Amino acid sequence: MSIPFSKALEVVIIGHLAAVILPIPQILHLVTAAKFLADSPLGVANVLVLNRKLELARNVKVLAKVVKREEAVAADVAKRQLGGLAAVVQGLGLGGLLPPTATTSSPVVPGSAPPAVSFTNVVASQSATQTPITPTVPISTVTNSSALCLDSSVTELQINSILNHGGPGTSVFLCPLAVILISNPILFTAVNQTITTLGMPVNDTRATIRIIGAIQSNAITGSCPECSNAALRNIQVDGSRPALGWIPGVTSALLEMGGSNSGHVIDNVHAYEPRGWSTAHLIEGTGNSCFGATFTNNQIGPAGNSPTGAQQQKREIGSYGVGEWSDGISLACKESYVAGNTITDATDGGIVIFGAPGSVVYDNIIVSNTRVLMGGINMVDWAPFAGSFNNTLVKDNFIFANTTMIKVGIALGTLVWGSIRNPAGYTYGGTVTGNAFSTGSSNTPGYFGYGLPVGGHYYGTVLNNSFKEASFGGAPSSTCTIPLPPTPGPLYIDPTSTGGGTLQPGYSNQHISFLICNAPTTVLSIFEFSSNVTSPN
Secondary structure (H helix, E strand, O other): OOOOOOHHHHHHHHHHHHHHHOOOOHHHHHHHHHHHHHHOOOOOOOHHHHHHHHHHHOOHHHHHHHHHHHHHHHHHHHHHHHHHHHHHHHHOOOOOOOOOOOOOOOOOOOOOOOOOOOHHHHHHHHOOOOOOOOOOOOEEEOOOOOOEEEOOOOOHHHHHHHHHHHOOOOEEEEOOOOEEEEOOOEEOOOOOOEEEEOOOOOOOOOOEEEEOOOOOOOOEEOOOOOOOOOEEEOOEEEOOHHHHOOOOOOOOOOEEEEOOOEOOEEEOOEEEOOOOOEEEEEEOOHHHOOEOOEEEOOEEOOOEOOOOOOOOEOOOOOOOOOOOEOEEEEEOOEOOEEEOOEEEOOOOEEEEEOOOOOOEEEOOEEEEOOEOEEEEEEEOOOOOOOOEOOOOEEEOOEEEEOOOEEEEEEEEOHHHHOOOOOHHHOEEOOEEEOOEEEEOOOOOOOEEEEOOOEOOEEOOEEEOOEEEEEEEEEEOOOOOOOOOOOOOEOOEEOOOOEEOOEEOOOOEEOOOOOHHHOEEEEEEEEEEEOOOOOEEO
């Protein structure tokens, strides 16, 4: 039976052939890894990543947090780099499309271009009846590497063809600095597939995938049931909202991962300016079946626009209506790990946790610089886990209102975000501990509306969270309900809609309902609070 080979599939064939003819193909990639690590001024942490994070930080408070994180994760960088390179080696196909006996007449010399390949012979090795096709897929060789990558001339058509025909274990390598324009989503199709930039850079040399479709909001989807262990690594994804605009009512995020599968990895990805409701969505899957996603070391945002009418957009550019806000990360896949990410200028929730029982949200930085953010970390949604946040841990995150308002630092419970007082619709469970809240010290400092309010939530644990030079402000808008929200402040609890949990000291009783209705005004107070003592709620 003949196999219809597409032009894109020929790129896969070249990769497999290169792997077969090299006696030890891993050597070249391990040499590349060693060079990367040796060249880093920090030994194992890439200085360009640190520099980029510091540029985003814009304040000594965030600077201190970033430096601390870099020191903490430095020892793990080598492990992650080599793990990623293992995926690269796997993607070159140690076994696979070509039989083990495939050869060429010329050996591959490290640092040189691959030998000429006869596509006639390659295709004939698969099917004697298949007509050879002259390859036209733009591919490039990278200096000091024998591997092939896709350059800026490809689109989603070639990438999707590679993933579709390559099957399980296929890796797609994009060239560093490539800008790939897509009119439709890129789709993972099978288990253990990877999309990455060749060499796995962690700075702005990462390849960029950019949306250009007129009504397109989604760039990459990995939600198929067959797509367990899909990996998206070391790329940039541009949603193109400033150029193409917001799409009202759109249901797809810029990145749609998770779904009825498990084990997705999204690492060292810069995703920004989604045209829809979220930048990165980890889907719960049919019957809440998704589990075990890892979302680490990513740079997310800017994302969305706050309404101009409520003076929630610091930038004096254009006019923005209600509903144009977007999440940074939307987590609904249970037992997932979200850590080491920096979310800058999201406008709905920096990180929104849709229950996701058993998940850990750890050591993330959430910053508002130029756009008002409604919630730093949100734990307010009853669906899709019927209110359960059981065994969900939110720990050691840093929420920083630099020069604009964050309406709620961490929101716990349905009444923080809404006004329906129905115990059957309240959330429950989860632990929020060790998180820090702070505001900028510039001439136009940012501020919080509320720090860590609890309302419409049972059996939660809130411990050891701190406020350092945290300013508070805001005033009720026309969307607020009666009774109006309390005066802005750090720790409020609604005693009529909570219970059964453990709270740190410092909370005061208030009627809580739809706290995000408050609009920006001016700083009203500055608050500092640190506690290592607990008290029962």
